[in-house]
Amino acid sequence: xxLHKDAIEAMVSRYVSNNMIISFGTSKESEHFVKKLALKIExxxxxxxxxxxxxxxxxxLSDFGIKTVSVNDKxxxxxxxxxxxxxSEFNFIERESGSFVRDKMIAQSAADLIVITxxxxxxxxxxGSIPFEVCIFGWKRTMMQLEKLGEAKLREKKGKPFKxxxxxxxIDVKVDEIYSLEDLEFQAKxxxxxxxxxxxxxxxxxxxxHGNKLEMLSRLDYSKQxxxxxxxxxxxxx
Numbered sequence: 038x039x040l041h042k043d044a045i046e047a048m049v050s051r052y053v054s055n056n057m058i059i060s061f062g063t064s065k066e067s068e069h070f071v072k073k074l075a076l077k078i079e080x081x082x083x084x085x086x087x088x089x090x091x092x093x094x095x096x097x098l099s100d101f102g103i104k105t106v107s108v109n110d111k112x113x114x115x116x117x118x119x120x121x122x123x124x125s126e127f128n129f130i131e132r133e134s135g136s137f138v139r140d141k142m143i144a145q146s147a148a149d150l151i152v153i154t155x156x157x158x159x160x161x162x163x164x165g166s167i168p169f170e171v172c173i174f175g176w177k178r179t180m181m182q183l184e185k186l187g188e189a190k191l192r193e194k195k196g197k198p199f200k201x202x203x204x205x206x207x208i209d210v211k212v213d214e215i216y217s218l219e220d221l222e223f224q225a226k227x228x229x230x231x232x233x234x235x236x237x238x239x240x241x242x243x244x245x246x247h248g249n250k251l252e253m254l255s256r257l258d259y260s261k262q263x264x265x266x267x268x269x270x271x272x273x274x275x
Contacts, residue, residue: 040066040069040153040245040247042069044245044247044251045066045069045070045073046073048070048117048151048245049070049073049074049077050077052115052149052151053074053077053083053085053115054083055081055083055084055085056083056084056085057083057085057086057114057115058085058086058087058088058106058111058112058113058114058115059074059085059086059087059088059113059114059115059116059117060087060088060089060090060108060113060115060116060117060143060147061087061090061094061116061117062090062116062117062118062119062131062134062140063090063091063093063094063119063133063134063135064119064133064153066119066153067094067097068097070117071087071094071097071098071101071103072101074087074101074103075101075102075103078103085103085104086103086104086105086106086111087103087104087105087106088105088106088107088108088111088113088143089105090135090139090140090143091135091202092202108142108143108146112146112148113143113146113147113148114147114148114149115147115148115149115150115151116143116144116146116147116149116150116151117150117151117152117153118131118140118143118144118150118151118152118153118237118241119131119133119152119153119154120152120153120154120158120237121133121154121158122154122158122161122163122165123152123154123158123159123160123241123244124160124161124162124163125159125160127152127239127240127241127242127244127254127256128163128218128236128237128238128239128241129152129154129163129236129237129240129241130163130165130167130235130236130237131168131235131237132166132167132168132209132235134168134201134235135201135202136170136201136202136203136205137168137169137170137201137207137232137233137234137235138170138201138203138205138232138233139202139203141233141234141237144237144240145240147240149242149243150240150241150242150243151241151242151243151244151245151253152237152241152243152244152245153244153245153247154244154245154246154247155246155247155248156246156247156248156249156250157248159244159246162214162215163215163218163236164212164213164214164215165211165212166209166210166211166212167186167187167209167210167212167221167234167235167236168192168207168208168209168210168234168235169183169207169208169209169210169225169231169233169234169235170201170203170205170206170207170231170232170233170234170235171205171206171207171208171230171231171232172205172206172230172232173200173204173205173206174230175229175230176191176206176208176230178230179208179228179229179230179231180208182228182230183208183210183225183228183231185224186210186212186221186224186225187210187211187212187213188210188211189208189209189210189211190208190209190210191206191207191208192206192207192208192209205232218236218238219238221236222234222236222238241256242255242256243255243256
């Protein structure tokens with residue numbers, strides 16, 4: 038389900054301010070974010086720059102005259118990512134990405150990370166397919182070792198191995214049940230050749246849930262007693 042354009046406009050209006058460095062994850066909605074951002078920059082004469090996550094987004098930013106900056110030079114104030122599954126503690130799985138290495142660097146850099154997911158994909162214990170970005174050298178050996186986590190398969194596109202924008206392969210591992218996210222991450226990173234995973238533990242600050250309802254949950258209001266994130270005072274509606 039595609040995020041409603043009014044919700045995108047509301048997010049840009051509420052969370053973008055002057056002198057910010059912003060980054061968007063790759064999705065169908067990214068172009069709408071750029072359009073709304075360009076309009077806000079022009080109307081309010083803002084100094085906002087964007088860390089481009091791929092060449093397509095970089096091209097769109099250029100078309101709208103939005104300045105770009107490298108994560109090597111600036112830390113990110115606000116990042117927006119799209120997740121395939123998010124648990125009640127804001128850990129999430131991202132499956133479609135041009136590079137998980139790049140996305141994890143952006144998530145770590147971001148002072149405020151908003152994760153967007155469909156209502157049906159929020160609140161459940163994480164499981165299913167988890168992608169691992171791996172070095173091309175010796176990838177078969179790496180995949181064989183990843184088999185201890187679940188059924189592993191090299192990701193392909195048009196009959197050829199899919200290569201990330203940072204020049205690596207992706208191996209998808211079907212994990213039936215994850216008893217410990219931290220242990221899974223540690224076991225995977227302990228395998229030579231595994232560079233990064235699509236499992237993001239402890240990075241998200243807010244989660245925007247869309248579907249039959251549309252609401253923003255914030256870690257700032259997170260209740261340690263009942264371990265349920267609280268809804269922000271201003272609800273994004275369309």
